Amino acid sequence: MGKDIRKRKGVGTLLDKAFFEQIAQNKAQTMYRVACGLLRHDADRQDAMQNALLKAWEKRHTLRDERLFTTWLIRILINECRNIARAGQRVIPMETLPETPAPAYDMTARDLVDRLPEKQRLCVILHYLEGWPVKEVAQALKVPQATVRGRLMQARKALKLELTKEEAAYET
């Protein structure tokens, strides 16, 4: 039943506050990328990430297999992002919002990914950007693996197609 990645000492022993602090430190990147894929504003992303962490903390005793923690956390985060997107939510003033300058990253590629349908975008972020195996993406998105593979295939095609259009437009 279990997949032997790491052994645990007993129910709940690993999911303590120190573990959550470690997760907040180590998984912030993954969480941020997923939130970027679903929400436009850093304020909302921050809110979603914090909500997800709080909810995971609250429900941590219900998770029997801690090896699945990250997948589970991302599932919660996706739901939080969707709630925020639905409700036009803004942040609670728990922290000062980050005032980071826009980084000089490849916004063309980003634009292309952002144009993908949400379902494909999430698969691309988790699989290609975060390097998650299809199985874990499927678990996080609650869809069969075949569906993830289908979405990735469509996304690959779409990204290539978009790029061709951009190049064509640039050339003209």
Added chain:
Amino acid sequence: MKLNDLQQAYPPVPAALRDSLVRTARTLQEEKPVKKKLSFALVFALLVLLASAGLALSLRYSVEKAVPPKFADKITTIDETYENDYFTMSINDAVSDGMRLILAMHFEPREGAEQVLVFPRMTAQSGDKVLMTDPEAGFEYLDGFWMPEMADNPAGPGNAMLDMVLWDEDFEDTAAIREEITWTLTLHTLKPNWPITHDQYTSKGYVDLGGAITHDQHNQLFADAYQNKEILLTYGDNTLEYAANLPVPKGMKEEEYYLKRDWERLVLSGAFEEADRAQRTFTTKPNAELKQFQGEQVVPMEGYEVVVTSVRAAFLGSEYQLLLRHTDGTMDKDDREPRSYFELRSKDVILPSSGFSFNHAGVGLDEENTQEMRGSFSIADLDRVPDKITFVPFTLKEGVQYHEAMNDPGLRFYQEEKAFPVSLK
């Protein structure tokens, strides 16, 4: 576009945002540990009792770890058993608070029996209403597991626990949830027809191609295995990758095939045959345990009014939703602070909040004047689900952040005279 371009497409998480997440984690509150003192004599007596009751009973896998101790009586003992040629299964106990079911099971392989792949499936019904369910934890079991087990089981050999949550839409009809919920567990037992092989690239628990092959070449391994009439398992025991790479059977449309469950695809491929199918049904108690606010309650405050739209209390988790409707026209469109925060109480007991979120322009809301607040709280310190919850508004000392005030009561100004009760049914 190359993969590298894609990986550059999203910026790294801003340092300030990472820091805020870490700070949030640092504000998490550990529950008070339950201390139990046992004398040597009592321990000895318990050991004797356990020995006499039998080892199997003493090792019985239960949902009790997932339930607040004060609500342990809500656990439903099921003790429903089933056996076939391959294994025996017992559904030990379950607990449901009307929003969620947690179920503990134990499987024991029959001596000398062939190794089989078991796919459980859970459905729920309350009266005539079919309830939509979603696995929240334990989905690794719903993905199929081997009996005897192939990989280490952290919960103990043969033990399995499922968490099923009911979809939100089902809460709308409170009457239905108040009735008993009938849960049906279906077990599909598949017998492999082809030899089993193991994928070396996932043996560490994650995909590690080590630069030796590409992802597409890795996928091809599963297609090749199928052509060679072999079953290729990933992660030591998993058929999901294999099932995902099976070809669509001749004569079947793709859209029809992809709606099939994994176990059905495995059988359609010829790699497995369904050797047994069983159903076991059990009920969980009617949900006097789930109490909700019904209707709409408007509480006038100074310059605004609180509209209670939803409060739901259950022993495995509780939540509320309020609208703060500004009546004095002072609300700024970008106002990020609620007029007041709320402490929830049941009589004199403060119900711990593990967080809340805040909107000011939601769907269906008056964007000009309305804010929305939703939060979660715990009733683990109470003896039962309360009939009434009191919301006590409070404000913060100027310039103070909410999380700072949560650590220092001196930074919170309670407005006891404006506290209002909300009845739950």
